[in-house]
Amino acid sequence: MYQASSTMPARLNRKQYTTSESHEHDSRQLRDRTWQIVAAKSQLSKPGDYVAINRLGIPLLIRNHDGELIAARNVCAHRQCELVELGNGNRKELKCGYHGWCYGGDGRTRKLPVAKDFPGFNREAHRLDMYPVRVVGGLVMVHLNPESIDADSSANKFDCVDGLDGWKDWSDEFARRSNDSQWGLIMNEELRFDCNWKVALEGSLEGYHLEEVHPHTFGPAPDEEHVNHMFYGSGTTLETIARNESWMTRLEIWLAHRMTGGHDPTYRHVHIFPNTTGAFQDSAGLIYQFYPLAPNRSAMIALGFGRLADRGGLVGKALAKLRGWGAAALTRRLIAEDGAIFPKVQRGMEGGNSRPRLFGRCEERLDAFHRHWMNTFDDEPISPSDTCDNRAITS
Structure with missing residues (x-):
């Protein structure tokens, strides 16, 4: 059931989707105050394995260093050369290809060619910038603002100095849905959209568009009596057991x-507020996170996990692989269908319509996101009494 009793106004205005100032604000807030999903754990299973990405303006290197996962700025402390090219691979040493400086897992130099030419060299002042790493099931996460993490926090906790630690509430569920004892990685992609990141995120939070945008893949959204929306201080959920009677559903069962x-x-x-979502079924799950690239450009890291077979021997394993392939293919098609409509929403935002947007009762999870973003990240938060919690939302 829905919890809203009336139509709700959109609380974020169109400038927050279209201007350079808003883009810079969003990027800074996400960079300084949220955990970033950066890789699948299976990509970093062997010593020397690495993943190099750019995230929210920071060149980032995640590496298995003698069995420990570390994250560093992908820039040499000497002449600021990129340490490794974007992508993933394996290197025996963390070594700069320009002058041969080598680094340890703590970011300090381990080898300095012709060290006598650097008298009084300060290893603490000239080292790699390092970032906290957390592993949740099959996910590897990094926080890009080390100062926001409680210095006494263990490697398994999400304790943030400013209290913005919503992952603490959800990490167990996401670990269960991605651990390598029950799930195998079936999809690992970065997808890009010609729209603001909030447009893409909001498209994932409601089923009102399903019949129009996904008529052959999803079809109509379940009726209200078959849907349950729940609201919490750190996120929202939707649950349903309503399924269509297609041959795909029968095959899945x-x-x-x-x-x-x-x-x-x-x-x-x-x-999970503000920018992480998970879509979970018995057979497969998709965990994805949105982030801005420009006022009208965004990206999404998408990690898909397929259920492993625990019976059936080689036949069961083959069926699991086939089902994982099918789930990944369907996911790509759904994302492509969404991605085709997002630029139209963005162009509409940029068109400057002065009339306010609105949300129907079935879109109440968008209202929850707006309330949380304004109260937690916006420069002018709304009244605490107007924020979303686990009570019914009213306009």
Whole structure:
């Protein structure tokens, strides 16, 4: 059931989707105050494995250093050369290809060619910038503002100095949905959209568009009586057991029984404020995070996990692989369908319509996001009494 009793106004205005000032504000807030999903754990399973990305303006290197996952700015402390090219691979040493400076897992230099030419060299002053790393199931996460993390926090906790630690509430569920004992990685992609990151995120938080945008992949959204929305201080959820009667659904149920001995029809969608979501079914799950590239450009890291077979031997493993391939293909199609409509929303935002947007009762999770963003990240937060919690939302 929905919790809203009336139509709700959109609380973020169009300038917050279109201007350079808003883009810089959003990037800074996400960079300084949120955890970033940067890689799948399986990409970093062997010593020397690395992933190099750019995230929110920071060149980032995540590496398995003798069994420990570390994250560093991908820039040499000597002449600021890029340490490794973007992508992933394996290197025995963390070494700059320009002058041969080598670094340890703490970011300090381990080898300095012709060290006598650097008298009085200060290893503390000239080292790599390092970032906190957390592992949640099959996810590797990095915080790009080390000063915001509690210095006494262990490597398994999400304790932030400013209290913005919503991942503490959801890490167990996301770990269960991505651990390598039950799930295998079936998708690992960065996808880009010609729209503001909030446009893309909001498209994932409602099913009102399904019949129009996904008529052959999803079809109509379930009726209200078959949907349950829940609201919490750190996020929102949607649950439903309503399923269509297509041949794909029947095949999925048959495969589940062959591979695991049963089938749970529940579909669960989780939004962790502000920019992380998870879509979970019995057979597969997709965890994705949105982030800005420009006022009208955004990206999404998408990690998909398929359920491993626990029965059926080689046949069960083959069926799991086939089902994982099918789930990944369907996910790519759904994202492409969404990605085709997002630029139209962005152009509409930039068109300057003075009339305010509005949300229907079925879109109440968007209202929750707006309330949380304004109260937590905006320069002029709304009244605390107007924020979303686990009570019913009213306009």
